[in-house]
Amino acid sequence: GELFIKEKKKKKRKNFDPHLLSDRALQTLLSTEDNYLPSTNYFKCVQNEVAPYMRRVVATWLLEVCEEQKCEEDVFPLAINYLDRFLSIERMKKTRLQLLGAACMFLASKMKETVPLSAEKLCIYTDNSVRPDELLSMELLVLNKLKWDLASVTPHDFIEYFLFKLPVHEDAKHTLRKHAQTFVALCATDVKFIAHPPSMIASSCVAAAMQGLHMKALDGRVSPHTITDYLAKVIHSDPDCLRACQDQIEALLEASLRQAHQTVSTETKGLEKEVDLSSTPTDVRDVNI
CATH class of the missing domain: 1.10.472.10 (Cyclin-like)
Structure with a gap:
């Protein structure tokens, strides 16, 4: 079963349907993209704990997880779109920012991947600072706040x-x-x-x-x-x-x-360390203090 999932995940989308790349499709994208733009000043108007550098740390961590898991290229920008749209309307404690990022990645993976990331695997990437039940609860909160509108233009x-x-x-x-x-x-x-x-x-x-x-x-x-x-x-x-x-x-x-x-x-040259699944280079715990 695990081998089948790995083989299935290797199969990336090779070609786009030409009908989805027509001038009419482009006009539809251009006319709807503004509907999915986050607020440009949510750090000042909505958030009182989350700062721009914290978003950068979490975003870098999400990118590293995507790269390590060989996710589809559009999973990461889609997850960031969910993150920014959520932060535009809902105040968030900085200690829960990684949890929010993981939930956004979870949703983006479900939207774009043939075999989505599992809740358990994402929790491992947080160094088990997030529990699967917390991730599922945050996923539902994000869905509600975004009104289940996840078909963002990226x-x-x-x-x-x-x-x-x-x-x-x-x-x-x-x-x-x-x-x-x-x-x-x-x-x-x-x-x-x-x-x-x-x-x-x-x-x-x-x-x-x-x-x-x-x-x-x-x-x-x-x-x-x-x-x-x-x-x-x-x-x-x-x-x-x-x-x-x-x-x-x-x-x-x-x-x-x-x-x-x-x-x-x-970095010290010539020294290589064994890295387990939880230790992507960016340590998000630095923004949780």
Whole structure:
């Protein structure tokens, strides 16, 4: 049974239905994405204990769990959307923030995974600071507060549309997708991007990835220098706003790479430690004190 589940989980979605990538589908996404945007100032207007850095710690932990469990790429941004929407309307004690994050991941996994994460496994990732019954209770609370509306629009929905439309060689689209998805995950960990709609984040991530890869289109209509203007027209946005968002992403990427380099340089080289399932690198207990 366990072997069957593992084999089933390996089967990722390979192709999107072309009917879901039509112009009509894009317009539907653009017209509904605002319905799932969190409040941009919930740290000041709603929360009195939860601070931006705490959200970053929990978001980083969620990302690490997703990566270790090889979740679908859209599970993490969807979980963060649930987290931000919940925090926009419900005051939360900082000691329960990891519990909330785990519940949001639990729901996102059920929405997107063929074999969702189990409550028991998620509790292990909290170093057993969360019990399965607590997780299930928080899951129900999140569902009620979000009015059971979990079909959020995420940047990944737009990325697939852009890749479908961009005149880029098929072999290059896989690399472009992976880079854009990495940028989307990075944006989801940073509070500066809460105010940006998914279409803008997706456009900026694709443009940043295409420029970073020095990728050229097949027919010359779209180049690394004109990709931002092209995508701005597609999503009916101001090119300058898109460029500003792209600049933020590139600055965030540079800061992230610099921090990663500093972390590696301070670690003791040549020593490897056995890491059990509960010990992802980010320790959320630091924000629970």
